[in-house]
Amino acid sequence: MEIIVCVKQVPDTKDVRLDPKTNTMSREGVESIMNPFDRHALEEAVRLKEKHGGSVRALSMGPPQAAEVLREAIACGADEGVLVSDRAFAGADTWATSYTLVKAIETIGDADLILCGKQAIDGDTAQVGPGMASRMGRPYVTCVQKTREVEPDHIVVERMMDDGYDVVRLPLPALLTVVKDINEPRIPSLKGKIRAKKAEIKTLCAADIGAEEQYIGLAGSPTQVVKVFSPEPRGNREIFSGSVDEQVEQLVACLKPFI
């Protein structure tokens, strides 16, 4: 079973700190990590490979630094890492991103199964996975919390819904986006880390994947940012002072209707 896992390098958003005076993000000491949802997708891919044979290739669109997560993917069991990187991809929205990833897959060779994390923790849109499936004309299911059955021509998975889940059967080739419940990712082995260190990460630019300028990066993005702004502070903003007891006393007085 040939599997491609799409991974993204993202800032660890839980460490992002705010400079309250300028309302800008301080990126000092903020680690770049593999998007957590993608980590679960990778783990699922490796488990499927271990059970059914085949190979797992990790693919990422990002700046040169994103090669780090591809190495991490190899350390965790991927056979190969491919980075598609080009200044021309900058400013891409999800439409341009899915275009670029699909062009990359057409270049490196297709797979029976494409796995993606449900969403990236920086954009939080959950749009690229379904977008890729649409472009490739392949059946897909989002929010997979379990793979029940895998046969050469079809798979059966549990798809998380708002009120429970559906058990869904779809033919291969297919694309799945996965949620964290699907598995517990392994810690990379020493052997894996050595392999990762030695691995050559294939890097492809826009020309290598035959990407047309009008469909990539900012130029290829149907959504455009009009403005970016800090929300106005609102609310009473009545801050109490005094000892803990004094503050609590004042607060309880204000909360009378709820008591």
Add this chain to the structure above:
Amino acid sequence: MLKVDSDVCIGCGACEESCPFGAISVEDGCAVVGDNCTLCGTCVDECEVEALHIEGGGRTIGMDIEAWSGIWVFIESRHGVIADVSFELLGIGRKLADDRDVALCAVLLGKDLHNSCDSLIAGGADIVYLVDDSALGQYREDVYGRILEHLIREYKPEVVLAGATAIGRSVIPQVATALGAGLTADCTQLAIRKEDGMLLQTRPAFGGNIMATIECPRSRPQMATVRAKVMAPLEPDTSRNGEIISVAMEKELFDSAVEVLETVQAETDQVNIQEVEVLVAGGRGLENEKGFAIIRELADELNGALAASRAAVDAGWVSYPHQVGQTGKTVCPKLYIACGISGAIQHAVGMQSAETIVAINRDEEAPIFDIATYGVVGDLFEVVPALTKKIREARK
């Protein structure tokens, strides 16, 4: 590409200060653009000497924008019941349609849903497009996507709204990609720009505690998803008139490669935090699971429910159904007490419309105080138990 005109740049650093992503800095007296620049354009506006330019913005592919008209809401139904979020979207859709002076249409896909159409008209729709077929009885990605795409190509609405639900987030990106349409997820505000009738889609933007307003200048339809409880439904008005159009479609369009073998509805003894009047929420400041015991006591004392920020859920101190925020639930309770929550925008958008907000945090600079009605700067491990005790005494 963000280009710096080094002849013009005076190295004043205004761009560096204004960048929400820390992607531009002054080196050797000239601005230098980093790899993580998102081309948002904030620095271009800030630069007083006009040394910054974004090149290659916007698609050149033409589309006859004028031919697209009307506001659509994709109506979601599951097990024969129309989701609340659909009525909320008809609420905002009505306003957008009135601002644009066009029709508001509800698009309903499913099986045996004829009787649901009247409620959609009472909820604000002028037209209901109904595609009723047994093949649509269960949500399946391919057939729902294909039917929706066909309807959009046929009727050319300028705007399509959908709930950011499991179904919405699954099918809408597929449709948007197939149509080459711009799609903005999890919008917190939607408005029509007076000058040109463009849909302005506002959502929290990652990093920097900022909001971004987005537009789709050259593509149609303009698509957006919105989470439940962000918008408000209209008061149902059964005197409203509207048209129900049953759309007939070719049999082949209903083929599906996806089979739903089983549907399992979760047993929840879990309280739905969206329906509770008082919420006591904990964040990273709680430090561990035991911190939640303190919060829980306060919640119990006020007959409220427990809520949490993403940080607390990711840390495993409380389960996901309690999560409030951009990737959790949106709530608007009468009282929201935020303990040890910094109030970053991704959380704030989930609770900022609560009637009364109390913030308890030891950091007086925490953004949560900007939106709080009342604030206590202090150690929550002292304040919360004291508060619980005082409330208990006051009840007696």
